[in-house]
Amino acid sequence: MVGWRWLAGGLSCGSRFGLLARAVLHVWLVRALALFWRGLLAVTMVFGSVRFMSNGPFVWFRWARILVFMAGKQDKEAVKAAKVARKAESKAKRSQIWQAFKMQRKEDKLLVPWMAGVFLVITGAVFLLGMLFDIQWMALPVGIMFGVLGAVIVFGRRVQKNVFNKADGQPGAGAWALDNLKRGWRVTPTVAATTQLDAVHRVLGRPGVVLVAEGAPHRVKTLLAQEKKRISRLVGDTPIYDMIIGNEEGQVPLGKLQSRLMKLPRNLGPKQVDAIEKRLSALASRGAALPKGPMPQGAKMRNVQRTMRRR
16 A cells, blocks of 8 residues: 555655555545445434435435424524513513503602602712712713612512501411512411411421411410420421510511511521421421411401311
C-alpha cells in the first residue's frame, strides 16, 4: 500500500510520481463514496421503501426540511398559545384589582388621599435626596417607581384590613384566616367544635403546635384544654400554644392572627415538623364541619346547627 508520506510528497510535485499519487487519491475517494452510498442505501431499505431508496439523498433532504418546518410551526403555535394565555391571565388580574379598588374606594373615603399622599411623599423625598448630589432628574424616575410601590402597598393593607373587619366575629373566619397563611404552616381546620359553631383549629409549624379557637370564650376554653391534652400524648415535649380569636383582653384580633403566629419562636426543624405531622395525622378529628369562610351576618344558622347535632 502506498504510504501517506509518499502520497503527500507526490502531490506537491509535478512529476509522474505526482500524477500517480493523484490517481491513487482519486481511487480512494471513489471507493469511500461508494461505501458511503451503500451504507446510505442500506439504512434507507430499513427505514423506507424501494422508491424512497431509489430517489437518493434528495428525499432525505426533503423530509428533513418538512420535519424542521413542522417542528418550527409547532413551536410557534405553542409560543403563541402561551402568549395568549399570559395576556388573558394578566387582563383578568388587572380587572380583579380594578374591581377591588372601586369597591374599596366606595367604602373607604380615605383610600385615594392616603395613596396620593404616600406617592407624593416618597417621590419628593427621593427627588430632594437627588438634589444633594445634583442628580435630581436622574433620581426622579426612581422616586416615581418607589412612590407607586408605596401607594400599592397602602392599597393592599387597607383592603386587607377592610376584609378582616367584615369577617371579624363571623363563624368560620378563623379557618379562613389560617388558610391564607404563607407556606411552611400545616393547617387542620376544625379539630374540635360545638353545636354553637365554636371551633378549634390546629396549626403545625416551626414553633410547634398552635391551637386557635374561635367562638365564645367560656366554651372554647374547655375545647382547648381537651384538645391540648389529646395532642400532648402524641407530640411529647413539643411546645403547644393556644390562642383565642377576639377583641377582648388576652385574645388575638382576627387581623393580627397571622402576625402573632409569625412572631412565635422557631423551636423545631423541618424534619421534626414532618415527623410530628405524621403522628398527628393518626389523630381522629372529633370536629364537625364548619363553613370554610366567614358567614354573612344575619344568615340563618338553624340548618347548620341541625346538621352538627346529627353528627
